[in-house]
Amino acid sequence: MSEEGSSDPATDAFVAYRSLLFTVAYEMLGSAADAEDVLQETWLRWADVDLDTVRDQRAYLVKIATRQALTRLRTLGRRKESYVGPWLPEPLLTAPDVAEDVELAESVSMAMLLVLETLTPAERAVFVLREVFDLGYDEIAEAVGKSASAVRQIAHRARAHVAARRPRGVVSSAETRGALEAFQRAVETGDLQSLLEILAPDVVLLSDGGGVKQAVPRPIVGAGKVGRLWAVGLGRVGAAMSLELVQVNGGPALLVRLNGEIDGVLAVRVEDGLVTGLYYVRNPEKLSRVEREIAVSR
Template identity: 50%
Template sequence: MTDTVKPDVADAVRVFEEHRGRLRAVAYRVLGSFSDAEDVVQDAWLRWNGVEIATVDDPEAYLVRITTRLAIDRLRSAQSRRESYVGPWLPEPVLTSPDVAEDVVLSDSVSTALLLVLETLSPIERAVFVLREAFGYPYGTIGEIVGRSEATARQTARHAREHVEARRTRYDTDLATRSAVTERFLAASAGGDLAKLIEVLAPDVSLVSDGGGLAPAPRKAIHGVDLVARALVTFAGRMPEEANIHLVMLNGGPGIVVRSGLAPVAAISLHLVDGAVRTIHLVSNPEKLAGLRDL
């Protein structure tokens, strides 16, 4: 007797897989965590698998609603855990496609800089902001997804947008400039060339490192070109001898991933203002590098 998949199960799998990418994208932007987003998508599948899909008029809307609400619930519990996090907390880095990097709205919505600003919103505000600004859902649909009226969704979106605009830094978006500066930054850092490194850094540059208490990293942000440059050279000097370095598309823009053998050990995102590196996000917490394993 051969193993077969029941037609209704096969249909459920097919429909879910059609929308998996969108669900993961929504969950990641709401949570700022690749691993949590994967868990949310898996939970959404378990719920979807128990539904009679013939009764669902719009599978995408249904699945986005399930995923968003699960992500909101998970974010509420995650926020309390982050209060006791060791050192600075940064979003989990993820590899992104060139298509995302070339779309200013999509690349901005997944950048670590914006995800950090979104941390200052309430879970509902964050979900509404993501659904509206990153994916362009109409307010009526957003209201249905988060369980609010259309008018309330519109008001929440406006408040969230104003909140984000007041707190965010407008970083450079030109992809060619960002790529060129990232290459110069990498060459100077890897070569231990302090003078060349200083050339690409803004005078008021900041380095924020997330080791989570599981990897060596400063417990506070480092500010100022001299201190940051020296910290980066020190970090490069501590890399394993067998480390290999990749220039990648990371969180919607050019980034750097350091690997030891097959395992990622660090991810670096650079944020530029007027062609100079203003902010550096460096993640070395091994529990936050799962989104880089398929390099």
């Protein structure tokens, strides 16, 4: 890439759309590390393009990034088959203003990224480009290498699939923060009863240690089991553990430290004022982007 301050048109265009391209790739992959690799591959291909032949630079760059992400998504699928324990997306420390764009915040949330994991690669690409970035069917067709009519069918199928699995209704950042603060207070005081009052009866806890750090090997379901784990099990570490409220993936989350060192990130899904999902990422390889803000945009 050209040096900073260059007036090279290709560089200027890439820099202008970089955060958008990162967001497209991240939403397709759930991995910031892989999204960064997609950006590098996109730049290498973009640098060879004759800009005089490009009518819409944004659409062209999105097309390149989408194709690279689709290729990498299939590789990731094979990696996840041998992953130790539950796989969770890589958490991102995001700016507070991301929450103001409700659709963007939902699209990068842990809960939504896990829903997108249940789609096929083509469905995921079409859904992200259409529902989040509002690309036209013709543009999406070119990006995914399918006809516009096929893309319409895929979009309809993906939309129905996501609608059946996404949280019911829009939950404000303030509501999520309120539930998370109540959860934090209960954990810090070891108050099991207060935990049970903020956890939904069928709450699900997923923990990702990647085979490197200890984590629950399979989902834990039920307020009683989840509550006891946080109030009693983690309570044993006492003063060694601290919880800090941060903005992760467009919404409130907790940064967990043990003896001052980052141990993990806990994101939540909230519905009707109760915590219905807890996503605890402990895999060290996924925690490098929770100490500096990452720009996401549409």
